[in-house]
Structure formats: structure tokens, C-alpha cells
Amino acid sequence: MREDAVTREPLDSGTAHSARVYDYILGGKNHYRADEAAGDAMVEVWPALPVHMRANRAFMHRAGRYLAREKGIRQFLDIGTGLPTSPNLHEVVQETAPDSRVVYVDNDPIVLNYARALLDSTPEGRTAYVHADMRDPEAILDSPDFRRTLDPDEPVALTVIGILHFIHPSDDDHGLIQRLLDPLPPGSYLAATIGTADFAPEEVGRVAERYAAEGMPMVLRTHAEATAFFDGLELVDPGVVQVHKWRPGPDDEPVRDADIAMYGALARKPG
Numbered sequence: 589m590r591e592d593a594v595t596r597e598p599l600d601s602g603t604a605h606s607a608r609v610y611d612y613i614l615g616g617k618n619h620y621r622a623d624e625a626a627g628d629a630m631v632e633v634w635p636a637l638p639v640h641m642r643a644n645r646a647f648m649h650r651a652g653r654y655l656a657r658e659k660g661i662r663q664f665l666d667i668g669t670g671l672p673t674s675p676n677l678h679e680v681v682q683e684t685a686p687d688s689r690v691v692y693v694d695n696d697p698i699v700l701n702y703a704r705a706l707l708d709s710t711p712e713g714r715t716a717y718v719h720a721d722m723r724d725p726e727a728i729l730d731s732p733d734f735r736r737t738l739d740p741d742e743p744v745a746l747t748v749i750g751i752l753h754f755i756h757p758s759d760d761d762h763g764l765i766q767r768l769l770d771p772l773p774p775g776s777y778l779a780a781t782i783g784t785a786d787f788a789p790e791e792v793g794r795v796a797e798r799y800a801a802e803g804m805p806m807v808l809r810t811h812a813e814a815t816a817f818f819d820g821l822e823l824v825d826p827g828v829v830q831v832h833k834w835r836p837g838p839d840d841e842p843v844r845d846a847d848i849a850m851y852g853a854l855a856r857k858p859g
């Protein structure tokens with residue numbers, strides 16, 4: 589990233605933030621005491637939270653590999669990227685296709701501060717970082733970095749992983765996905781994970797209460813609500829399933845269904 593593309597915002601280290609809590613629970617280093625306290629309180633109410641978060645991350649890796657290897661996708665728009673925890677999406681897809689291009693998007697100032705680590709592309713490929721809010725799709729699609737990095741005539745995989753539980757129906761959640769997909773050509777894909785309380789309602793409900801108490805209200809969706817994000821698209825087998833059941837590989841951590849509060853799916857834009 590060019591230095592002038594980085595607008596550093598003051599960091600609020602006294603308030604927990606989802607990206608930093610996630611980093612803390614995943615064993616990363618980019619968080620503050622408020623995030624540790626929030627994370628500890630959440631793990632106390634649901635000890636499976638780290639397993640659940642790792643399974644979400646592993647889905648992202650498998651979906652990225654599948655898109656690059658099996659579907660020949662070379663362009664990715666990743667919204668709600670989070671703090672750089674290797675391997676990031678560009679590392680996964682550039683391993684298969686070094687010429688892959690990835691645009692990362694997040695609205696957290698601390699993610700922006702660490703964005704340089706996301707921009708460590710292969711020479712053949714390219715990565716870019718857009719500091720924007722998913723609730724403003726046009727800010728993403730009209731950004732110079734998006735336009736410079738991705739070819740509008742070639743398919744793009746829109747990856748929305750571990751973020752939709754922070755996007756409320758009152759924000760027109762489905763409309764946002766639609767607006768992001770609209771300009772992408774047929775043959776593009778949507779990969780998403782969607783938080784749910786279907787498998788451990790009490791425990792996940794308590795985690796949601798903790799997040800809400802920390803100022804991060806969360807939306808948990810049923811299978812039907814999760815599936816509705818893929819309306820009008822062609823779901824790839826096995827459809828909308830808990831993330832650990834989506835094309836698991838031999839290296840994936842074995843987990844119990846009750847420990848995974850996330851649906852995941854991949855679908856193709858027809859046409």
C-alpha cells in the first residue's frame with residue numbers, strides 16, 4: 589500500500605472491538621486489555637468459542653482454495669477482513685494461482701493500521717486495502733483501489749466471512765449483498781459465513797449478550813435466514829451447512845456440531 593493511501597484514525601483502545609476480540613481469541617497479538625477482558629468473558633460463557641472461530645477461519649481457507657483451484661477464480665473482494673492472521677485469503681489463493689488479486693475491506697481503524705501485512709502480494713498478483721463500511725457498498729465499489737485492482741469484466745468472488753452477524757436486518761442486510769453482487773459479472777461467486785444459535789442456543793445466546801454489553805450487538809440467523817443471502821444464486825454442494833461440514837479436508841480439526849455457531853456456503857451468480 590502506498591503511504592498516502594493510509595489515513596490513520598485515532599485508536600480507541602479502551603473499548604472492545606470485534607476484530608481485536610477475534611484476534612485475542614485466535615491467539616493473535618493485536619489487541620488491548622479491553623478486548624482481552626471481553627474475550628475472556630465470552631469464552632467463560634461459551635468455552636467452545638475458540639473452536640468455533642477456528643472453524644470459521646478454516647472455512648475461509650477451504651472456500652478460497654476451492655474457488656482458485658476448482659473454479660479458476662482470480663479476483664477476490666473480501667469484506668470484514670479482520671486483523672492479518674496468516675494465512676490470509678491472498679496467501680491461500682496465491683498459493684494456487686500467484687496472479688490472484690485480492691481487495692480487502694474493513695471499517696476498523698486498527699485493521700487499517702495493520703493493513704500493510706495484507707498487502708504482501710506475490711509479484712504476479714496484487715492486493716489492496718479499502719477502509720470502508722460494508723453498509724456503504726458504493727464506497728467500496730467506487731473506491732480507486734477497488735477499480736484499479738479488479739477487472740470489471742472478469743468474475744470476482746465476494747467473500748463475506750465472519751461479519752454478517754454484525755450487519756443487522758435494519759441495515760438492509762440482504763440488499764447490501766445484492767448491491768455488492770450487482771456489478772459483478774455472471775460466473776462471480778458469493779462465499780459467506782452466517783452466525784447462528786441453532787446448535788447451542790443457550791451458550792451462543794449468552795455470548796451474544798456479552799457482545800451486546802460491549803456495544804457490539806449481534807444478529808444470529810436461522811438456516812432459512814442464512815440461506816436467503818444466496819437467493820438467486822446457484823449454491824455449490826453441500827449448500828448451506830455448518831462451516832465445518834462444508835467440504836472438510838483431512839487436516840481440519842474434528843469438532844462437535846454444538847461447538848459451531850456458523851453456517852457457511854458458496855454460490856455462483858448465474859447468467
Ligand SMILES: C[S@@+](CC[C@H](N)C(=O)[O-])C[C@H]1O[C@@H](n2cnc3c(N)ncnc32)[C@H](O)[C@@H]1O
Nearest residue numbers: 607610668669670694695696721722749750751
Ligand atoms: C470476526 S472478524 C472476521 C475476520 C475474517 N473475515 C475471518 O473470518 O477470519 C469481523 C470483521 O468484520 C469487521 N466489520 C464489522 N462490521 C463491519 C462493517 N460494517 N464494515 C466493514 N467491516 C466490518 C470487523 O472490523 C472485523 O474485522
